[in-house]
Amino acid sequence: MFYEVIIPAAGRGTRMKAGKNKLFLTLFDIPLIVYTLRVFDGDPACRRIILPININEKAEFERLIEEYSFQKPIELISGGAERQDSVYNGLQAIEKQEAIVLVHDGARPFIQRNLIAELVKAAAERGSGILAVPVKDTIKKVKDNSVLETVERSSLWAVQTPQAFRISLLKEAHRKARESGLLGTDEASLIENMGLEVSVIEGNYDNIKITTPEDIFFAEAIIRKNK
Ligand SMILES: Nc1ccn([C@@H]2O[C@H](COP(=O)(O)OP(=O)(O)OP(=O)(O)O)[C@@H](O)[C@H]2O)c(=O)n1
Numbered sequence: 001m002f003y004e005v006i007i008p009a010a011g012r013g014t015r016m017k018a019g020k021n022k023l024f025l026t027l028f029d030i031p032l033i034v035y036t037l038r039v040f041d042g043d044p045a046c047r048r049i050i051l052p053i054n055i056n057e058k059a060e061f062e063r064l065i066e067e068y069s070f071q072k073p074i075e076l077i078s079g080g081a082e083r084q085d086s087v088y089n090g091l092q093a094i095e096k097q098e099a100i101v102l103v104h105d106g107a108r109p110f111i112q113r114n115l116i117a118e119l120v121k122a123a124a125e126r127g128s129g130i131l132a133v134p135v136k137d138t139i140k141k142v143k144d145n146s147v148l149e150t151v152e153r154s155s156l157w158a159v160q161t162p163q164a165f166r167i168s169l170l171k172e173a174h175r176k177a178r179e180s181g182l183l184g185t186d187e188a189s190l191i192e193n194m195g196l197e198v199s200v201i202e203g204n205y206d207n208i209k210i211t212t213p214e215d216i217f218f219a220e221a222i223i224r225k226n227k
């Protein structure tokens, strides 16, 4: 089954403290965003890549796209102030209503194609599908450096991307979120806000989001492990 993918890439990389968009940082001399783009560029089921970016970085993205010779056209569109706005803008670029759309963080370079196919199947059959992995640490609610409570771990999962949806469902969820002022940290929370079920597929711990400086070293270790 075919799908289109929105890869939000318009962030500032504040937590990375690199002074620039972390997606331009390199892993063994190749920019982080190139690893992510290559996964979808090489997937025959991917019909279209939409990349919400900071329009001030358009020349940099165009140079990378030229340098790394991607097979599929990569559509650069303007991102927004929040990740949710960037995804919303990406959805406006999609006219078809029956197809499947994936939303995948540009900062997650290690997504595996077999999991993408499972997500697309779940979205086609049940409307949605997201990747997650069981939490390994004990999670506590903390306030003013003091524990409020320990959260029961057995039902806690760390959610990742891609997140896959029927396009019509995700467009409706974003529309309702805009109406109500809901700002979620992932697309699934907007679907949950509609009282709808979201299917969870177990992913793997390699699918990290490159967020803070040490993640660059973790990422290069994952590349070495998978060589
Ligand atoms: N307004 C935004 C914010 C984030 N993103 C993208 O959403 C993904 C996940 O966001 P995150 O890891 O938080 O990236 P940043 O927002 O750049 O990081 P920070 O929060 O540390 O600034 C990234 O690929 C980022 O480029 C986006 O397209 N538009």
Ligand SMILES: C[C@](O)(CO)[C@H](O)COP(=O)(O)O
Binding pocket: 083, 105, 158, 159, 160, 161, 185, 186, 187, 209
């Ligand atoms: C979408 C996400 O990757 C799921 O874990 C996460 O919520 C993104 O959070 P960020 O703060 O925008 O990186």
